[in-house]
Amino acid sequence: MAAAAEQQQQQQQQGFRPLDEASLVAYIKATPALAARLGGSLDALTIKEVGDGNLNFVYIVLSDAGSVVIKQALPYIRCVGDSWPMTRERAYFEASALQKHRGLCPDHVPEVYHFDRAMSLIGMRYIEPPHIILRKGLIAGVEYPLLAEHMADYMAKTLFFTSLLYNSTTDHKKGVAQYCDNVEMCRLTEQVVFSDPYMLAKYNRCTSPFLDNDAAAVREDAELKLEIAELKSMFIERAQALLHGDLHTGSIMVTPDSTQVIDPEFAFYGPMGYDIGAFLGNLILAYFSQDGHADQANDRKAYKKWILKTIEDSWNLFHKKFVELWNKHKDGNGEAYLPPIYNSSELLCLAQKKYMTSLFHDSLGFGSAKMIRRIVGIAHVEDFESIEDASKRASCERRALNCAKAILKGRRQFESIGQVIVHVQSFDRD
Amino acid sequence: MAAAAEQQQQQQQQGFRPLDEASLVAYIKATPALAARLGGSLDALTIKEVGDGNLNFVYIVLSDAGSVVIKQALPYIRCVGDSWPMTRERAYFEASALQKHRGLCPDHVPEVYHFDRAMSLIGMRYIEPPHIILRKGLIAGVEYPLLAEHMADYMAKTLFFTSLLYNSTTDHKKGVAQYCDNVEMCRLTEQVVFSDPYMLAKYNRCTSPFLDNDAAAVREDAELKLEIAELKSMFIERAQALLHGDLHTGSIMVTPDSTQVIDPEFAFYGPMGYDIGAFLGNLILAYFSQDGHADQANDRKAYKKWILKTIEDSWNLFHKKFVELWNKHKDGNGEAYLPPIYNSSELLCLAQKKYMTSLFHDSLGFGSAKMIRRIVGIAHVEDFESIEDASKRASCERRALNCAKAILKGRRQFESIGQVIVHVQSFDRD
Incomplete structure (x- = not known):
């Protein structure tokens, strides 16, 4: 088996070649599943590379008759100048998770037209304008009235239907075994979310010198370190559902009417709270960044209220939808809560x-961990980065950081998302 | 891959034939790894079948020069008359776990000489007399002065060295994926430990009519059912270490000097507390059964004290050894608690x-779940079953059941094993 896997890997390495625009056209012509999406004539394609070139190539391909996006994983990721080797097999897990999640929630997951494992290449729906990355919309101050509803729907369906509440243990363990192989991506998360922010690490950075002491305080906070250890263990050990694995506001494309979740290359079976927390935590980051984007034309006060409302609605609607699914399928294949045992509605x-x-x-814990790492870890968020005045940026970040630390430590005291909102607001003063 | 696995399975089915004494001799002669253990002449072997014939054939094979045990898994298990189909692949997981655990703790795990996957056959060390099954020793009232020390050693080493405290996430997830395939055995546990005792189920039984109301009370205890749901989820979802999976006192062979752990066919990556709880819970069952074995010659009072002392020592020594291993290997490959983060001894x-x-x-929770299922579930323990007077047996069982229910519900209040011992004693009155 090991030998077979190795051989397969070698073949895949042999079959891999990074595409450029010219070879991409040839590839499309030779691939009926892609050619069909672009209509008959493939000689006048418009091709635009929109990946940042550091992780993946992402080509938008347009013809008169149709469109596709081609995403090809490269065998490394590049952060802060250096490149880290990173398995191209993440494309396989991304394609698998997209297909699985789209089956469960077609309204909010783009269709995969074609997957080529040897080439680490996904051909998928082009999520057309006016869709933009949610994070950019949040920075611009755009309200998305259906966002909470859509994301609650996405999270409830993808998490419920890949958990033991819906599936037999046999099916569940098959999925767990499959995604165990996406371990390199899990290790990357472990490092950048659960480890580096709590120690001196090469790539950590913060808005210096303003936050130097704050970052040092994180590294010296025993209580925080005890909490993060518990979450880190849960992240690795607990196979509760098939997660997106990187569900921040940069993995979501939106219009006022549509919400599409992309980029699940970190997908694995983990604790549900990690996905929910990623989304909520990034909304809280967006909230604390708003003062940095306020100007005379727009003080962002109304927008901040909308973000808080969206956080509150997202959890409450998720809760409602998740429990509805549970009730609807309580007599199904799931074996976690057998009807003869849990035999009354009470x-x-x-x-x-x-x-x-x-x-x-769990969601509050993971959400605050995701907030902390965006302020004192390697990868920051554009919400704050786009605030040019470093002093103002640091002030926004500090409030977010202090808020997150308090949530991480005291998360078990919160009984409702409403209480969390009050807590968030209490940090919103200079 | 799926096709390859299927093909392999078919080949294995083709290669399988249950051995009888005659074909066993031929098999041994054709298998150098076994023949060598028995010395030169294989024509005067003494063969004894000691399995109960319901799960596995177990042959003890003796020659003038040596000995082996041959264990062959059958494609079903038989309980209360009916037979349940059960994959022979459990032999593969048993052999794998024996080999892994023996590498970690050679003093307390027998050597595997030979494994034949197609035949579901393990050739292993014959654990010679005066070794007996621990459960039988406990019923006979025999003290094993080194039992706590040995089992603490076994549990500390097998659990620590297969956890994230010692291994990289990459290695850990490889192991998790491998043992996901032993899901049929996990499902059996789920059913008989975490489900059936809490509902009306065909094979449940209890010492009737004495315990009929007690069994009904378990099925109507909402608090108990909420706790058992949490443990059941943890059992399936949480891959904390490579467990034995069935570590009761019937899986341990002892002399006053030696302790050997056998039969890990339920091995999988699960919560450590499940193994520890199985051992401690079965000792508590043995404790409550003693009054049923008392007679004029031996009131068992001193023996009961020894059992309690063994429970206390087992946990305390396990705790000590486990933390010692942690400290010793804190700068190793394990990534759960990185030294630059947990950077002071405090x-x-x-x-x-x-x-x-x-x-x-966790151990208290799982231990009490294991106790409950042995009193109102399908599989009972000889500790109680060998008490002939049903009224007396029921009285012993009821005290054990009530003790277990209270531990399961209140486990988070216990701060030391000493408190648990006091609690156990408080139920030891008629």
Whole structure:
């Protein structure tokens, strides 16, 4: 088996070649599943490379009759100048997760037209303008009235339907085994989310000198380090559902009517709270960045209220939809809560309450960990980075950091998302 | 890959034939790894079948010059008359776990001489007399002065060295993926430990009519059902270490000087507390059964004290050895607690305390679940079954059941094993 896997890997290495525009056209012509999406004539394609070139090539390919996006993984990622070797097999997990999640939630996951494992190449739906990356919309101060509803729908469906609440243990463990191989991506997360921010690490950075002491305080905070250890273990050990694995506001494309979740190359079976927390935590970051984007034309006060409302609605709608799915499928294949045991609506309701409370606290923990790492770790967010005045940026970041630290430490005290909102607002003063 | 696996499975089915004594001799002669253990002449072997014939054939094979045990898995298990189909692949996981655990703890795990996957056949060390099954020794009232020390050693080494405290995430996930395939055995555990005792199930039984109401009370105990759901999820989702998976007192062979752990066919990556709890819980069952074995010659009072002492020592020594291993290997490959983060002995000590407290509570939870299922579930223990007077047996069982229920519900309140011992004693009155 090991030998077979090795051989397969070698073949894949042999079959791999990074595409440029010319070879891309040839590739499309030779691939019916892609050619068909672009219509008959493939001689007048418009091709635009939109990847940042550091992780993947991303080509938008347009013809008179159609469009596709071609995403090809490169065998490394590049951060802060250096490149880290990184398996191209992440494309396989990205394609697998897109296909699985689209099957569960077609409204919010783009279609995969074609996957070529040897080439680490995904051909998928072009998510057309006016879709933009949600993070950019949040920076611009654009309201998305359906965002909470859509993301609640996406999270409830992808998490519920890949958990033991819906699947037999046999099916669940098959999925777990499959995604164990995406371990390189999990290790990257471990390092940048759960380790580096809490130690002196080469690539850590912060808005210096303003936040130097804040970053040092994170590295010296025993209570924080005890909490992060627990979350890190849970992240690796607990195969609760098939996660997106990187569900921040840069992995979501939006218009006022549409929400599309992309880029699940970190997909693995992990704790549900990691996905939920990523989304909520990044909304809280967006909230704290708003003062840095306020100007005379727009003080962003109304927009901040909308963000808070979106955070609150996202959790509450997720909760509602998730429990609805649970009730709807309680007599299905899932073996976690067998009807003959949880045999009254009162008891099932108690079990659900316990489950959801635990999930809520996990989400708050992971969400605050994701916030912290964006302020004192390697990868920062454009929400703050785009605030040019470093002093103002640092002030926004500090409030977010202090808020996150308090949530991480005290997460088990929160009984509702409303209480979290009040907590967030309490940090929103200079 | 799926096709390859299927083909392999078919070949294995083709290669499988249950051995009888005659074909066993031929098999041994044709297998150098076994023949060598028995010395030159293989024509005067003494063969004894000691398996119960329901799960596996177990042959003891003796020659003038040596000995082996041959264990062959059958494609079903038989319980209460009916047979359940059960993959013979459990032999593969048993052999793998024996080999892995023996590498980590050679003093307490027998050597595997030979494994034949197609035949589901393990050739291993014959654990010679005066070794007996620990459970039988406990029923006979025999003290094993080194038992706690040996089992603490076994549990500390097998659990620590297969956890993220010692291994990289990459190695850990490889192991997790491998053992995901032993899912049929996990499902059996799920059913008989975490489900059936809490519902009306065909094979449940209890010492009737004495315990009928007690069994019904378990099925109607909402608090108990909420706790068992949490443990069940943890059992399936949490890949903390490579467990034995069935570490009761029937899986341990002892003399006063030697302790050998056998039969890990339920091995999988699960929560450490499941193994620890199985051992401690079965000792508590043995404790509560003693009054049923008392007679004029031996009131078993001193023996009961020895059992309690063994429970206390087992946990305390396990705790000591486990933390010692952690300290010894804290600068190794394990990535869960990186030295640059947990960078003072005080902080590491706090982290260990938190980890061990959580593990203690898990162990109490799983241990009490294992006790409950042995009283109102399908598979009972000889400790109680061998008490002929049903009324007396029921009285012993009821005290064990009530003790277990209270531990399961209140496990997070216990701060030391000493408190648990006091709690156990408090149920030891008629």
